[in-house]
Amino acid sequence: MIYELRVYEVAPGRMADLHARFREHTLQIFQRHGIKPIAFFTSSIGASTDRLTYVIEFQDLAHREKAWSSFLRDPEWKAISDESNKPRQLVLRLTSQIYEPTDYSPLS
Numbered sequence: 001m002i003y004e005l006r007v008y009e010v011a012p013g014r015m016a017d018l019h020a021r022f023r024e025h026t027l028q029i030f031q032r033h034g035i036k037p038i039a040f041f042t043s044s045i046g047a048s049t050d051r052l053t054y055v056i057e058f059q060d061l062a063h064r065e066k067a068w069s070s071f072l073r074d075p076e077w078k079a080i081s082d083e084s085n086k087p088r089q090l091v092l093r094l095t096s097q098i099y100e101p102t103d104y105s106p107l108s
């Protein structure tokens with residue numbers, strides 16, 4: 001297994017909109033495309049409060065590529081994304097990193 005850590009920097013005042021999009025739409029679309037969420041986080045202390053950080057699991061890099069590719073082409077996702085980016089962009093910046101658990105990790 002591999003894990004992708006994604007961090008979304010959200011437009012000021014739009015965090016509730018991003019949570020609603022995940023809760024009401026994105027998670028169901030993820031499931032259809034084989035994207036398995038592990039955890040979602042917001043900052044309570046320290047980092048900026050305009051960030052959503054989450055971890056998703058894939059079998060390998062090929063699975064990740066196939067899943068994201070099909071997700072991004074999904075007509076329902078395209079419509080939801082377009083609508084949620086009105087009147088201005090919801091996510092201003094996305095960073096992503098891929099991790100592999102060590103042989104002593106509880107995840108391995």
